[in-house]
Amino acid sequence: MKRFVAGSFLVLLVGLMTATAPQASAQQTGAQKIAFINSQLVLKQAPGFAAAESTFNREVEGFRAEATRLQTTVDSAAAAFNRDAVLLSPSAREAKRKDLETQQTTLETRMTELRDRSIAREKELLDPITSRVQTVIDGVRAEGNYSMIFDLSVLGSGVVSADKALDLTDTVIKRLQAGR
Numbered sequence: 001m002k003r004f005v006a007g008s009f010l011v012l013l014v015g016l017m018t019a020t021a022p023q024a025s026a027q028q029t030g031a032q033k034i035a036f037i038n039s040q041l042v043l044k045q046a047p048g049f050a051a052a053e054s055t056f057n058r059e060v061e062g063f064r065a066e067a068t069r070l071q072t073t074v075d076s077a078a079a080a081f082n083r084d085a086v087l088l089s090p091s092a093r094e095a096k097r098k099d100l101e102t103q104q105t106t107l108e109t110r111m112t113e114l115r116d117r118s119i120a121r122e123k124e125l126l127d128p129i130t131s132r133v134q135t136v137i138d139g140v141r142a143e144g145n146y147s148m149i150f151d152l153s154v155l156g157s158g159v160v161s162a163d164k165a166l167d168l169t170d171t172v173i174k175r176l177q178a179g180r
Helices: 002-018 024-029 039-045 049-087 090-143 169-178
Strands: 033-037 146-151
Touching: 033 039, 033 169, 039 049, 039 090, 039 169, 049 090, 090 146, 090 169
Parallel strands: 033 146
Antiparallel strands: none
16 A cells, blocks of 8 residues: 555655746745645545545455465466476476466466556546645645645655645645535
């Protein structure tokens, strides 16, 4: 789930960075207002996030179960090959080895498919939520004449200290929950 949440923060941060054009009043006075949010808190409190997270976790658990089952099958075949290889004729050993390689390739292909399905499903579940969050953040930014709103929950944001009075996290959460 950490990847689920972390990936959504990156999407949110990119959106924030593209939606930070200064307002005319800030440009006229030369002053620029800035603020910050904690997108982890915002996203976790966003309507629909808990259901999306639950759905994603349930579906990914099915993917994991399939991957484990496939890996166990390949591991069993490899163990049988290693155990029986000395008893096989060279041609039979080569045929079993090729069969094992085919099983391994099939496993790797299926694992890639499952990973891709997981990523696509995560995006499908999160896009409407992150879009709504972005809309609310853009509205708060515009109404408050903020030039920029930073996300302090992203590692490497560069911000090491900030005045808590500039934190708009609660404002964004309240608007999301109020449906505005």
